[in-house]
Amino acid sequence: MNICMVGHGMMGVWHSEGLKDVDCCLHTVVGRRPEPTAEFARTYGYRKWTVSFEEALRDPEVDIVIIAGPSETHAEMALAAIEHGKHTLVEIPIAMNLEQSERVVAAAKARGLTLGVVHPMRFRPERAPVIARIHAGEERVRHVHGRFFIYRLQNIGATGYQRSWTDNILWHHSTHLVDLGLWMIGGGDMLAAEAKIRSVNAFMPALDAHTGIPMEIVLVVETHDDQSLVVTGSYYGRERLYDTLVVSDRDSYRVDELKATLATGAGVQDIPTERENAWRCARDFVEAVRAGRDPQVPGWSVLPTMRVLHRAQEQWDAKHGRQLLPGRPVM
Structure with a gap:
């Protein structure tokens, strides 16, 4: 399982920590600015880094996208990841309104992809x-x-x-x-x-x-x-x-x-701790995708x-x- 992490703030850190001992590959991290994104990739062992979300989504090696950027970008990014055929784990909230929440859920269902939301x-x-x-x-x-x-x-x-x-x-x-x-x-x-x-x-x-x-x-x-x-x-x-x-x-x-x-x-x-508990979210999602089951918090x-x-x-x-x-x- 190749992981693409979008965002390297607190939740990007916690999810990366939670996955370091899991049978998966920290493949790509996406950030806004080159220097801190590159530093994050080095610190947590990501193979690649980029400031282009589109570039990361076009990579056929990426299996799972974890969206941990600003709240107002969650729905748009989730829809893009799903459109590119990626299993998607979205940080809370899934969207900033009901209409987009329903769109994200419907899109994942239509594509037969696993969709989870981080409700720790x-x-x-x-x-x-x-x-x-x-x-x-x-x-x-x-x-x-x-x-x-x-x-x-x-x-x-x-x-x-x-x-x-x-x-x-x-x-x-x-x-x-x-x-x-x-x-x-x-x-x-x-x-x-x-x-x-x-x-x-x-x-x-x-x-x-x-x-x-x-x-x-x-x-x-x-x-x-x-x-x-x-x-x-x-x-x-x-x-x-x-x-x-x-x-x-x-x-x-x-x-x-x-x-x-x-x-x-x-x-x-x-x-x-809140941090230790948050580690369970990404781990469960990777295991759910591998096993073909719903994650603990399906979309x-x-x-x-x-x-x-x-x-x-x-x-x-x-x-x-x-x-x-x-x-x-x-x-």
């Missing part, structure tokens, strides 16, 4: 027994609360890298948390969780004068079974928080992504999440007017 919260092994019990009807989720608070007045990523693009509070960070909530409520069955949704209500303020984007969000999903999913976040947060709380009729489970801990009624335990399975985000975006558009935003140039 579904990969945490400590959640597997809980999901199994929920799926079997032995445990029932009552409430899921995901929250993230980071200071993002300057566009610098988690590794300190100065980004060339602007983040989006709904279509990036909230995507992680909405997806996890639906996945837990459905016991791993995203379509079953979506069928239970009774209402979606979201608040995002008007555009910040400095960044040009909404900087905070409160999103509430209610189900017909009186379950609730709440997402709260702010790009004004001076204290960095990133955690999820699942409350069931059996226990409560709070994962702190930054401290790598799981707190339950029995106490607190250490779990794999079609993220569409219920994207439909919830679409409803939230429509509510903001109705209040503030539909408009192009930095970091979300597609409508």
Whole structure:
């Protein structure tokens, strides 16, 4: 399996680390600027580097494309990779709107190609027994609360890298948390969780004068079974928080992504770091392509999440007017 990595920011690093001991070849890395792209290729052992995505896609040796560039490029790049017959793993989000999300999924299905999306919260092994019990009807989720608070007045990523693009509070960070909530409520069955949704209500303020984007969000999903999913976040947060709380009729489970801990009624335990957990995503995708199976997060399975985000975006558009935003140039 020959891998083409698009982007060499934090996720490009993590995916490259995750694949270094896997039976595959780090074949080509695609970047924007020659010098850092060449340095990345040397550091992680890629055979080739290029600043031309088209050139990489034309290479018949490339089997898998991993898209880890700016969020607003994900859909366009995924569609191009699929058109060139490449199995494609897309960093979260699959796209910045529902229409393009559906286009990417449909394109992969039409070509018979494997499409995966990096939703690392579904990969945490400590959640597997809980999901199994929920799926079997032995445990029932009552409430899921995901929250993230980071200071993002300057566009610098988690590794300190100065980004060339602007983040989006709904279509990036909230995507992680909405997806996890639906996945837990459905016991791993995203379509079953979506069928239970009774209402979606979201608040995002008007555009910040400095960044040009909404900087905070409160999103509430209610189900017909009186379950609730709440997402709260702010790009004004001076204290960095990133955690999820699942409350069931059996226990409560709070994962702190930054401290790598799981707190339950029995106490607190250490779990794999966010970085270590992310390694599982690319490894699983390579194994899925080799085995001819669905990856752990197939493309079609993220569409219920994207439909919830679409409803939230429509509510903001109705209040503030539909408009192009930095970091979300597609409508």
